[in-house]
Amino acid sequence: MAEGEVERTPGPVVALLIGMAGSGKSTLFHRIHYEAAQTGKRCYFINLDPAALEVPVEANIDIRDTVDYKGVMREYSLGPNGAIVTSLNLFATQFGDVMDILDERTKEFDYIIIDTPGQIEAFTWSASGQLIAESLASTLATCVVYVVDTPRSRSPATFMSNMVYACSILHKLRLPLVAAFNKIDVQPPETCFSWMDDFEAFHVALDEDDSSEAYVTSLHRSMSLVLDEFYRVLDRVAVSAATGEGIDNFWAKLDASRLLYDETYGAEIRRKKADYRKRHDDNVEENMARLRVDVAELDPDSQPPPPPAMVAPVSNTPPRQPPPPPAATKGAKSPDEPAVAYVRDAPPRVRTRSKQDTRASSSS
Amino acid sequence: MPFGVLVIGPAGAGKTRFCAALQTYGDVQSRSIHVINLDPAAEDIPYRTDVDVREIVTVDDAMAELKFGPNGGLVYCMEYLLAHSEWLEEKLLAFAPEDTILFDCPGQLELYTHVPVMPRLVALMQRWDTRLCVAYMMDSVSLGEPSKFIAGALAGLSAMLQLPLPRLTVLSKTDLLAPDVLEEFLEIGSATTFLQTCDNRNTKFLKLTTVIANLLDDHSLLSYVPFSIHDEDSPSHVLTYADQLTQYTDEAEVRIPRDIEGEEEEDPDTAFKALMHHHR
Known part of the structure; x- marks a missing residue:
């Protein structure tokens, strides 16, 4: 694909930090914050982990300011996992506001860094996580930074599971993926990298692995060949959240994934938006035609001139609806049907919890 | 030597409901199906738990007393279970050899890869002579889009x-899916063909997706069993598959149906006939 053909998305690059529990997402978040301040990078930070006990970083937007995790646990009598998902759901209903804030401030920042809940499933497999990722990706160049725990990936089998899961995320969110091999101060990433570059080396490692958990079948071998294809579309970077090593590369990778976003997801979004707009315009056109006919039938003498003047502004405004009404924004932004329906459904369910509300609505 | 099915899958995939439905089915068919809850963070369990890990440890306790976050709490609980595996062994030994046990497992993937508690637990149970297979619950909503399916x-x-x-993959919540989508999917029975029938415009990843689909086909990982808690037949379908995997069908004694009406001794021949009739 020639460079000039691809339309560029303006504004900052959004990086969603996703990783297994304990892979060091929050520490990396902290480190990025620190390095950004040191090198004068213009970054915006969002924390989406409601259960983070102590984020040492002052995030610009913090889910914990909006949702009280402990309160959710108590009020809805939920367990720890249920409360994380519920908190995220509650926050997702407000995500339109977050998008408005981001839209307003896009020119001030080059990067937006987002920390996600510790439980990887809470974000990747929940409707609200999907919704948040899609809202971001619909207007901004977004990529996923999959944080890998390098010391734990020393075992070839664990490494493979990790990569298979990363591949699953790539398919789920369809956003450019950067694998950040974290904790390289403890375990150098070269072993993992050599496995990624040469699947034969990985086969040898599989054969030699004699730890008690090792269980290797032909499936593992075939899988490694599949992953070889995966590594071609995967960008990787080695970092250490503890020492700050490799963070300069990290920025470069974010810039690179912006290009990939424009070529893949961005292109798809633009196509969908164009489709939507076209369908919308057609609708307006059709309704206008019908209106003209109706008006003509009603009053044959003074027909065309007045109605179009009255109707014209309406046909102009809807296509660039985004800024003012939050409910309408979502419809325009996110072309994904179920996600939108979900948001619309969610608030009443939350509201019925309060007794005054139900009483008020029944009396009215 | 009981037979076991490990029920795994992400949170919200329908593991717990699945266990409940199979237990009810077992009650109706007078086949003894027990459920063991292995998720220390579970809430509101709708089935009878014969063994429950929460008897010895819960995530709430670990969080409250040891000041863990939800993740640390879960890992702590599972490691606690592993350290006290004799508790589980004792419980498992109490089951009759032909019993079927469903293990309602926690969904967090970390327990399978990073902190390999579950693989170790499986190894232990195999040492105790339990015949196991694993049923992965996959939300059938993912059939709607090829990338979600992959x-x-x-x-x-x-x-x-x-x-x-x-392995066995159970497509849960099929009642939420349009019947023709499901039917078409099951009829195709091949990931490669399934993906070809779908609209696939994101060409950047197309090659990767194709390779994955081929792998799924080659290792017949696509032996999907549809499941819906509203369909009376689906528990028996799933059990048929699971029984093949654990070789329950080969090993189980011919069971004489439990005597419901309280009759005295039953002639084994008529009992066998009754059983055959029952299976039909």
């Missing part, structure tokens, strides 16, 4: 790669 299949695979057990 994502779901891979997420399951990354856990199952760590477990040396025969």
Whole structure:
């Protein structure tokens, strides 16, 4: 694909930090914050982990300011996992506001860094996580930074599971993926990298692995060949959240994934938006035609001139609806049907919890 | 030597409901199906738990007393269970050899890969002579979009790669799916063909997706069993598959149906006939 053909998305690059529990997402978040301040990078930070006990970083937007995790646990009598998902759901209903804030401030920042809940499933497999990722990706160049725990990936089998899961995320969110091999101060990433570059080396490692958990079948071998294809579309970077090593590369990778976003997801979004707009315009056109006919039938003498003047502004405004009404924004932004329906459904369910509300609505 | 099915899958995939439905089915068919809850963070369990890990430890306790976050709490609980595996062994020994046990497992993938508690637990149970297979619950909503389908299949695979057990993928909540979508999917029975029938415009990843689909086909990882809690027949379908994997059918004694009306001794021949009739 020639460079000039691809339309560029303006504004900052959004990086969603996703990783297994304990892979060091929050520490990396902290480190990025620190390095950004040191090198004068213009970054915006969002924390989406409601259960983070102590984020040492002052995030610009913090889910914990909006949702009280402990309160959710108590009020809805939920367990720890249920409360994380519920908190995220509650926050997702407000995500339109977050998008408005981001839209307003896009020119001030080059990067937006987002920390996600510790439980990887809470974000990747929940409707609200999907919704948040899609809202971001619909207007901004977004990529996923999959944080890998390098010391734990020393075992070839664990490494493979990790990569298979990363591949699953790539398919789920369809956003450019950067694998950040974290904790390289403890375990150098070269072993993992050599496995990624040469699947034969990985086969040898599989054969030699004699730890008690090792269980290797032909499936593992075939899988490694599949992953070889995966590594071609995967960008990787080695970092250490503890020492700050490799963070300069990290920025470069974010810039690179912006290009990939424009070529893949961005292109798809633009196509969908164009489709939507076209369908919308057609609708307006059709309704206008019908209106003209109706008006003509009603009053044959003074027909065309007045109605179009009255109707014209309406046909102009809807296509660039985004800024003012939050409910309408979502419809325009996110072309994904179920996600939108979900948001619309969610608030009443939350509201019925309060007794005054139900009483008020029944009396009215 | 009981037979076991490990029920795994992400949170919200329908593991717990699945266990409940199979237990009810077992009650009706007078086949003894027990459920063991292995999720220390479970709430509101709708089935009878014969063994419950929460008897010895819960995530809430670990969080409250040891000041863990939800993740640390879960890992602590599972490691606690592993350290006190004799408790589980004792409980398992109490089951009759032909019993079927469903293990309602926690969904967090970390327990299968990073902190390999589940693989170790499986190894232990195999040492105790339990015949196991693993059923991965996949939300059938993922059939709606090819990329989600691949994502779901891979997420399951990354856990199952760590477990040396025969595998079965259960498509849960099929009642939420349009019947023709499901039918078409099951009829095709091949990931490669399924993906070809779908609209696939994101060409950047097309090659990767194709390779994955081929792998799923080659290792017949696509032996999907549809399941809906509203369909009376689906528990028996799933059990038929699971029984093949654990070789329950080969090993189980011919059971004489429990004497419901309280009759005295029954002639084994008529009992056998009754059984055959029953199976038909």
